[in-house]
Structure formats: C-alpha cells, structure tokens
Amino acid sequence: MNEGRKAVGSRRWGERSERWGRLMVAARAGDGAAYEQLLRELDRWLRAYYARRLPYPAAEDARQEALLAIHAKRHTYSASKPFGAWLAAIARYKWIDRLREASRNSELSLHEEIAIEGHEGAAISAAALDQLLGQLKPAQERVIRLVKLNGLSIAHASGATGQSAALVKINIHRGLKKLAALIS
Amino acid sequence: METDQLIRTLAVDNGQRSLPVGIMLALALLAATPLSTAMLLLGLGIRPDIMVAMRNPFFDLKFVVTLALAIPATVISLHLSRPEASLHGWVWLLLAPVLVLAGAIMSEMMLPQRLPMLARLVGHNSMLCMSAIPILSLPLLAAAMLGLRHGAPSRPALAGAIAGLLSAGFAATLYAAHCTDDSPLFVATWYTIAVAGVAGLGALIGARVLRY
Incomplete structure (x- = not known):
C-alpha cells in the first residue's frame, strides 16, 4: 500500500477522500447525480493510478474493473471510515489481480498451443x-x-x-x- | 465499452443496493445452523449422560472454548470483508480460545484425576471427533462463504481461512454435545486438528469464491 500511504499523508488527498466520502453517502441516500459525479472523479483518479502501473490496454481494463468493483461493493464502505483508504484498497486489489492474470494467461497460451496440435484444431x-x-x-x-x-x-x-x-x-x-x- | 457509457449505466443502477455483509452472513449462518444441528441429532445424537455431564465443569468448558473461537472468528470475518481491512490489530482475538484452553488444562492438572494424562489426551474417539467436526462444519462453511461473498476482502484466501475457523468453531460447539471426552487435553489436541483442517479447506475455497 505504498501509494495509499504516500497519498494518505498529503493534505489534498485527505480533502478529496472526505469529499468522495460525502458524495458516496449522498449517493446512498438516493442522489443519482452525486453518484455519477463521484464515479467520474474516481474514474479520473483511477486513470492516473493505473497509467503509472500497467501498460495501456491492461490499464484501461483495470480501470473499468475497478469502477465495477467500486459499484458492486459500495455497501462495504463505512461512512465513519476514510473513503480514500477504501478506494486505494480496491484499486490496489484490481491492480494485483491484473498482474496475476497477465502471468496466468502467458502460461495458458503456452499450454493451449500444445493442446491444439493434439486436437487438430477441432x-x-x-x-x-x-x-x-x-x-x-x-x-x-x-x-x-x-x-x-x-x-x-x-x-x-x-x-x-x-x-x-x-x-x-x-x-x-x-x-x-x-x-x-x-x-x- | 466506453467508460462514459459504463459510468452512466452504473449511475442508473444506483437504486439497486446490497444489504450489509453482516446481515447476509447472519442470515446465511442462521439458515445453515438447523442443518448442521439436524446432522448432529440424526447422525450422532447427544451423549446419553448429558444431564450428569453438565455438572462437570470441563464438559461445559468445551462450549466456552469452541464459542471463544467461533465468535471472534465471525467478528474478524466481518472486519476482513472490507477491502482496506487487514488482520493487523485483530489477530489477537483468536487468542481467546487458546487462553481458555490453557487455563482449563492448568486447572485440570491441579485437580486429582482418575486417568493418566496420556489416556485423557487420547480419549475415546479421536477419529470421530476429527471427522465429525469437519462434516458438521460443511453447511456452515458454505453459508459463511455465501454471506462473505457480498464483501470485498483484499486477501480472499485469508478471509476463507477465517471463515473456516468460524464454521469449525460453531460445528465444534455442536459436536461437543455428543463428544464424551471432556478433558481439555483432548480438546486441545483433536478439536484443534479438526479445526485446522476446516481452516485449510476454507482458505482453498475462499481463494476462489471470495475473489471479487
């Protein structure tokens, strides 16, 4: 959680974290506009986050995955806790997920080549x-x-x-x- | 898919909301408990001398030990279902059953006993203990996984292992009503092996099922 810690230290991050937390609370109360605003701001942050960590197509994919995860798991955010830490944890999880997948797929493609020969491409x-x-x-x-x-x-x-x-x-x-x- | 479109779709979806993980876990466990209890009652039964046994503090202590595992493990499971949570600062809760057991073993040592230590440790039916606890824990483990799937643990295998501890803890609480071995030495040995097995199974399942 290098990024998380470094970011949590800065004042600007703290302000953003609070602001996003407020937007999420509003979204939960049924404010769709607040939710869309929140997602747009998070999308911008995620874009920068993954651009520094992954090559282009994987970074795009990770960003969308993270947005989907934020959406699907938004009930795990507790309003009394910092939003930034919650967001950073999900972003990091999806980053590691993407790295793991990349290494797994390289193994798979090797494996598949062998399998296809045996099956004559049926x-x-x-x-x-x-x-x-x-x-x-x-x-x-x-x-x-x-x-x-x-x-x-x-x-x-x-x-x-x-x-x-x-x-x-x-x-x-x-x-x-x-x-x-x-x-x- | 364009990100812009994705964001708009998600925003429209805002009305759709999940219940908190705690409620999902509680509902799932409540649904599975009768199943595990029925497996105990129909498959093994309660020990026939239970009315007498209840007057033996070491019989009662078994339930304290197993609940001292199950309840903290449930609390930690819920904690770990948040993405930013880590085990740090929480793992000491798992010392509760260890401390209760250590105290029980020490007090048993200080009291005069009919059987030698090794005989108490080996007990009557360690094999049944080691198989019954994992089997009774299966419905509870499945329920815990179903409930915890609503969470977002950053370490799914770890969360799965703790779910294994919680389900084995509750299963052992049930099994203790059948088990005629009351010595804390027996519990510390065989219950622990059974619980560790379920925790390992939980880690394997969790690594797959609790990913998000």
Whole structure:
C-alpha cells in the first residue's frame, strides 16, 4: 500500500477522500447525480493510478474493473471510515489481480498451443470451454453460462445472480470480450 | 465499452443496493445452523449422560472454548470483508480460545484425576471427533462463504481461512454435545486438528469464491 500511504499523508488527498466520502453517502441516500459525479472523479483518479502501473490496454481494463468493483461493493464502505483508504484498497486489489492474470494467461497460451496440435484444431470441447470460462471473473462466468449457454433471459439471469439487469449486460459484454481476447 | 457509457449505466443502477455483509452472513449462518444441528441429532445424537455431564465443569468448558473461537472468528470475518481491512490489530482475538484452553488444562492438572494424562489426551474417539467436526462444519462453511461473498476482502484466501475457523468453531460447539471426552487435553489436541483442517479447506475455497 505504498501509494495509499504516500497519498494518505498529503493534505489534498485527505480533502478529496472526505469529499468522495460525502458524495458516496449522498449517493446512498438516493442522489443519482452525486453518484455519477463521484464515479467520474474516481474514474479520473483511477486513470492516473493505473497509467503509472500497467501498460495501456491492461490499464484501461483495470480501470473499468475497478469502477465495477467500486459499484458492486459500495455497501462495504463505512461512512465513519476514510473513503480514500477504501478506494486505494480496491484499486490496489484490481491492480494485483491484473498482474496475476497477465502471468496466468502467458502460461495458458503456452499450454493451449500444445493442446491444439493434439486436437487438430477441432471444435472447442466442453472441457476447454470450461477452462476458458474459468478464466473470467466469477460474476461474468455465471451470467455467460446462464444467458449464452443455458439460454436464460437477462431478467432471469438477473434474478438468479442478484446482479441488476444492467450489470448482467455489462458482465456478459466484458466476459465475451475477455473470451475473445483469450482465444485470439 | 466506453467508460462514459459504463459510468452512466452504473449511475442508473444506483437504486439497486446490497444489504450489509453482516446481515447476509447472519442470515446465511442462521439458515445453515438447523442443518448442521439436524446432522448432529440424526447422525450422532447427544451423549446419553448429558444431564450428569453438565455438572462437570470441563464438559461445559468445551462450549466456552469452541464459542471463544467461533465468535471472534465471525467478528474478524466481518472486519476482513472490507477491502482496506487487514488482520493487523485483530489477530489477537483468536487468542481467546487458546487462553481458555490453557487455563482449563492448568486447572485440570491441579485437580486429582482418575486417568493418566496420556489416556485423557487420547480419549475415546479421536477419529470421530476429527471427522465429525469437519462434516458438521460443511453447511456452515458454505453459508459463511455465501454471506462473505457480498464483501470485498483484499486477501480472499485469508478471509476463507477465517471463515473456516468460524464454521469449525460453531460445528465444534455442536459436536461437543455428543463428544464424551471432556478433558481439555483432548480438546486441545483433536478439536484443534479438526479445526485446522476446516481452516485449510476454507482458505482453498475462499481463494476462489471470495475473489471479487
């Protein structure tokens, strides 16, 4: 938490942390405009955060992942605690996640080359599909299985997973994009 | 997807809200407790001499030890479900069962005993103890994972291990009503092995299930 500590020390960071905390509290009370404002400011901060830590496409991805995580886990922010520390922890988690994924995928691509030779490039087997889906975030994997493989509607998948319909769509979109990247 | 569109979608989604992790965990554990209790009652039963046993302070102490594990582990689980939380400053809570056990062992040492130390440690049924506690803890572990999935732990494996401790703690509380070995030496040995196994399982599951 190097960045976190360094940042927490500065006065400007403290002010921003307080401001974001207030926006989050307002958002919780139902103020949609405050929430959108908060997300925009966090997006700007995250852009700078990941630009310093990851190469371009991964940085973009990590930023969107972090925004989604902030949204999905916003109930874990407690209004009595500093918002900055909460935000920095999520940003850092998604950063490490991205690094880990990058190293895992480099292993996978090596492994896949060997597998493809044996199968003469035939259709993807269920096992291979399982393995690919296993590379996704659990939330993405679930909705893709439900909607794309089992043929459930978005509304049903939303009910089954507890994700809102909008989030189901986002997760399917991002999951499919990720799958395409894994296969290519 | 454009970030701008993503932000707008998320903002519209603001109405959708999750309950606090504490409530989700409590509901899940409340739902799983009858299941584990039924497994105990139907599979093993309560020890037949329980009315007599309750007058033995070392029988009662088993419940104090196991709850002294389960309750702090629950508190730590909830703490760790926040992303910025770390174990630092909280881990000493897990000393509670260790201290209770150490005190119990010392007082047992000071009292005259019918059986030698080794016989008390080995007990009657250590194998059952080591298998029953993990089995009884499974519904509770699943429930704890379901509840804690609403959190955002920065170290999912660690959070999973603590969830293992909490479920094994409650499972051991149930099992203690069946177990006829009351010596704190028995509890310190076999209960600990069983609990450690569940904690390890919790870490493995948590590393996968508690990621966000």
